[in-house]
Amino acid sequence: MRAGNERLSGNDIVIPVAAGESITEGHLVAISAAGYASEASKAENLMIAGCAMKPVDNTGGEDGDVEVQVRRGAFVWNNDGSIKATDVMKPCYVSDAQTVTITSTGSSKAGVILGIEGDGVIVETL
Template identity: 50%
Template sequence: MALTAGRDTPELAEGGKRIVLPVAAGAVIFDGGLVVLDASGNAKAAVKAEGLTAAGRAEEYSDNTSGAAGDKTVKVRRGVFVWNNTTTAANKVKPEHVLKDCYIVDDCTVSSVATGSSRAGKVIAVTDDGIAVETL
C-alpha cells in the first residue's frame, strides 16, 4: 500500500555496501576479485559473458568447487575499485569513457566494449594504476 503519511524508512548497515552472497556450484572466488551474480543469483568470479550482474569486490576467498550452489558464501563490498584496463588497444577504457559504462573482461580487468560481456559499472577515473569503476 502506498504511503499516506511520513515514514521512518530503515537503512541497511553501511548503506548496503557490504553484502554476503551465496556462491555458485563449482566456483572459486579470490579475495580482491570482481564478483558477479549469475542468472540464479549465485556469486562467481567475473568472466566475459552476457547476462551477469556485477556485485562488487570479494572481501575474502571462497572455494565452492565441491559444493552445490549456496553451500558457501562470500563477503562482497560495493563501491569504487581500481581494475586493470584491457590490453587490447581498440577496447581500452580511455578518459572519454568517464561516467560511461565499462564491461567485464575477467575478475580483474575491464574494457570499453560491451559485445559478449556484461556491465562492470561506471568509469569514475582513468589512472596510471588502472580504471576506477563504480559498482553499486
C-alpha cells in the same frame, strides 16, 4: 520483526556461491540468473555485485553451500587498453575478474568509469 531495522551499510553484501566455484579475494564477483555468485568473466547476462572481500572455495560443494562477502563501491581494475580518459562517466564491461573494457559485445556491465590511473580504471559498481 526486522522491518525498519537500520543496517549500517548497503555496500557490504553476502551472496551464496555457485556449485564448483572458487572466488579470489579482490576479484570482481558476478551473480548469475539463478542468483549464485562466481568470479566475473566475459559473459552476457551477469550482474556484477562488487569486489570479493575474502576468498571462498565451493569447488566441492553445491549451490549456496558457502557465501562470499562482497563490497560495492568504487574500485580500481585493470584496463585492457581500450579505456581512455575521454571515457569517464561511461559504462565499462567485464573482460575478466580483474580487468575491464569499453567493449560491451559478449560481456556484462561492470559499472561506470570514474577515472583513469596509469593502467588502472576506477569503476563504480552500481
